[in-house]
Amino acid sequence: xxxxxxxxxxxxxxxxxxxxxxxxxxxxxxxxxxxxxxxxxxxxxxxxxxxxxxxxxxxxxxxxxxxxxxxxxxxxxxxxxxxxxxxxxxxxxxxxxxxxxxxxxxxxxxxxxxxxxxxxxxxxxxxxxxxxxxxxxxxxxxxxxxxxxxxxxxxxxx
Numbered sequence: 001x002x003x004x005x006x007x008x009x010x011x012x013x014x015x016x017x018x019x020x021x022x023x024x025x026x027x028x029x030x031x032x033x034x035x036x037x038x039x040x041x042x043x044x045x046x047x048x049x050x051x052x053x054x055x056x057x058x059x060x061x062x063x064x065x066x067x068x069x070x071x072x073x074x075x076x077x078x079x080x081x082x083x084x085x086x087x088x089x090x091x092x093x094x095x096x097x098x099x100x101x102x103x104x105x106x107x108x109x110x111x112x113x114x115x116x117x118x119x120x121x122x123x124x125x126x127x128x129x130x131x132x133x134x135x136x137x138x139x140x141x142x143x144x145x146x147x148x149x150x151x152x153x154x155x156x157x158x
Contacts, residue, residue, distance in 0.1 A: 032140075040139035043109040044068070045078050046087055049096050050106030058095035112138040112146060119149035122156040 020026060048067060052059035065075045079096065082088040087102035098106055116138045120130035141149070 032142075040136065041078070042082065042085070042087070043105060043139060044135075045082060046098065046102050046106045047109040047113065049088060050098055050103065050110060053095075053098065059097075060095055064096075109138065112141070115146050115150045115153070116141060118153045122153045 021029070045064070045068075048064055049059040052063055052067075056063070061072055061075045061079060065072045068075070079088060079090055082102070083090060086099055087105060088096050088098055090096045113134055117130055117134040120133055121127065125133065
């Protein structure tokens with residue numbers, strides 16, 4: 001057995017040898033991940049638009065495409081979707097703006113992202129890795145876990 005397998009075997013965690021959680025819990029785990037996947041791209045776009053507006057005063061499709069490493073056509077499709085969802089407003093050849101609902105989503109997403117980022121840094125993860133890892137983790141962490149992460153981070157500062 002490899003070192004990894006020894007460290008991550010069910011008995012390493014004091015479990016009874018059955019690595020599978022109860023059925024209901026297992027189903028909830030997968031449902032939670034599916035729900036997070038459905039919204040994470042939308043949240044990422046809204047969060048980036050909010051960040052661009054806050055730091056640059058405008059959010060242009062070209063800037064979004066560059067920062068997300070996607071084509072402008074991809075950004076245009078997502079902007080249409082965000083518009084249909086009532087999260088952004090846009091005019092041709094103009095900056096994007098968040099609706100009130102979009103602004104709320106951006107703030108929540110940014111807050112979640114910051115908690116995860118600061119937690120990873122508090123664990124000693126280097127900044128570059130922490131930024132990469134935090135991007136995405138924020139969508140898959142429960143509010144309960146985020147609260148514990150935040151509490152841990154605050155305790156490390158004192």
